[in-house]
Amino acid sequence: MAASGAIVSLGTVLSCKLATTSGAIDAAFTDIAELVDFDGPFPEATIIEVTNLSSGQFRQWKRGIVDLGELEGTLRLIPTATAGGSSTRNHYDLLKELSIDAGRTLANINAVVPNFKLTFPTTVAITWTFAGFVRSLGVRGSVDNPLETPIRIKVIDDIGSDGISIA
Numbered sequence: 001m002a003a004s005g006a007i008v009s010l011g012t013v014l015s016c017k018l019a020t021t022s023g024a025i026d027a028a029f030t031d032i033a034e035l036v037d038f039d040g041p042f043p044e045a046t047i048i049e050v051t052n053l054s055s056g057q058f059r060q061w062k063r064g065i066v067d068l069g070e071l072e073g074t075l076r077l078i079p080t081a082t083a084g085g086s087s088t089r090n091h092y093d094l095l096k097e098l099s100i101d102a103g104r105t106l107a108n109i110n111a112v113v114p115n116f117k118l119t120f121p122t123t124v125a126i127t128w129t130f131a132g133f134v135r136s137l138g139v140r141g142s143v144d145n146p147l148e149t150p151i152r153i154k155v156i157d158d159i160g161s162d163g164i165s166i167a
Contacts, residue, residue, distance in 0.1 A: 011121030014038065014073065016114050029117050036148065038073035038118070041130070041155045068155035070135065071116070077139055077147035116153060131157035 015029040046064035114134075120126040132153040140148045 007120060007122055007126075009121070012038070013119045014075075014116065015119065016116045029115075032075060033078050034076035036074040036076060038071060041069035041071045041159065043068045043155075043159070068130070068157070068159065070155060071118070071130075071132070071153045073151050074140075075149040075151060077149045129160045130155045 012035060013031055014035045015031045017027075017029055043066050045066045048062045048064045049059060050062050051059040115129060115131050117130075118128045132155045135152040135154045136150070137152075138150050140150055
């Protein structure tokens with residue numbers, strides 16, 4: 001039996017480029033601490049029915065505009081000044097800077113769109129990069145579990161890849 005080529009998700013890193021106070025985007029990505037799980041994004045095209053009275057016996061369809069979907073995930077809530085090492089900022093504050101809750105106006109948030117990157121733990125570096133808005137950011141807790149931060153990021157630009165094909 002041949003060995004599986006499956007990639008284990010342990011070691012996957014979510015990072016982002018932050019907007020500076022001048023409105024520019026930082027040149028380097030900043031890792032977001034303690035990603036627990038993630039799901040998506042799942043790009044999906046709308047399907048438009050174009051059946052007409054001369055279509056014959058089958059309905060006809062065309063592909064419409066693609067919605068790039070959302071990345072949903074869970075992070076551990078780490079409210080300290082630094083989390084996960086010197087290169088990783090407090091992710092809740094970091095992500096809050098990208099959301100409306102930070103006291104920025106909606107116009108400012110729409111003017112500067114942060115870039116995100118998912119880096120997968122492979123021997124050959126595989127990354128997905130995309131622009132997106134933080135749609136929601138919260139806190140979740142329960143008995144005998146660490147505090148967590150559920151997050152939803154709306155992907156608003158094509159997903160760029162390095163080393164993998166996204167079809």
